[in-house]
Amino acid sequence: MSLPEPATPADRLNIASVVDQVYMAIRERISSGSLPRGARVHQEDLALELGVSRTPVREALRRLAAEGLVEMRTNRGARVADVDQIGMRSSYEARTVIEPGAARLAAGRRMEEPLARMRAAVAAQRRSLRNVQRSFEANREFHLALAEASGNEFLVQFAERLWVARIGETIYERQVETRPDGSRAGHLSEAGRRAPGNRDRMLLDVREHELIIEAIEAGDGRHAESLVRRHLTDAMKRSTDILGS
Incomplete structure (x- = not known):
């Protein structure tokens, strides 16, 4: 079995662009309330809705988690952060x-x-x-x-x-x-x-x-x-x- 060709700079740029777009789309859903505070975030549903694989969705959620907007829980998926x-x-x-x-x-x-x-x-x-x-x-x-x-x-x-x-x-x-x-x-x-x-x-x-x-x-x-x-x-x-x- 042959190994895949290494990603070119252009490929990496395209991947980063997709992650950015997915990040902004999820961020807007959180901001508008389409994804309410405390709601479960289903990666499969988002990937299907946005027409992408789960990889950029996962990366976007990690970025949102770093900003405190999403909570990533081991074996329990992700949810929109609550506010006290x-x-x-x-x-x-x-x-x-x-x-x-x-x-x-x-x-x-x-x-x-x-x-x-x-x-x-x-x-x-x-x-x-x-x-x-x-x-x-x-x-x-x-x-x-x-x-x-x-x-x-x-x-x-x-x-x-x-x-x-x-x-x-x-x-x-x-x-x-x-x-x-x-x-x-x-x-x-x-x-x-x-x-x-x-x-x-x-x-x-x-x-x-x-x-x-x-x-x-x-x-x-x-x-x-x-x-x-x-x-x-x-x-x-x-x-x-x-x-x-």
Whole structure:
């Protein structure tokens, strides 16, 4: 039996490219909630769905495990990492360090494309005050666009990493009804209804986002930085209260 030819640099590049694509596809499923926190990750199903062998799926899962997004368990497969109150607070603390600086840089650069995304996200939030899921998605888009507006690729990567951990999704899950099939209904659950002034808070979030955009467009980096820091600090306290409910 003859041995296979050694992989060429081009072959290795193609393999790496497939792993990258599979990694991004799984990452997006985790970020969007298609793969809920705590859910089993079936390599065979993902390989079939993505049209690849199990090898790139396995490599992508290892990368996600190194990022803390997936837990690999001996003889038990993989599952999406869960998030507790400590993890939620840690994520908000990291965002409170990163996003205010991103806002300051954004005010100095005033890049039109990410600013347009921020404005569109705020408009979507305003239209979604009665739908928690859509409001969450618009909120996520706003904060990712804010990172992009900084013009700093490392800040963008940090922001994406924090959002893909789905800390915000954890809060969203605690506030909406769950159907028998596990899907989300979009309207508030009992925990969400108990949260004081929930709809008013969503409306205030919209206004705070608008003020952040105004400060960036005015080139006032210090004010934009202060607004984002206060916005995230308030959100962290509110989210801690919801998780503890």
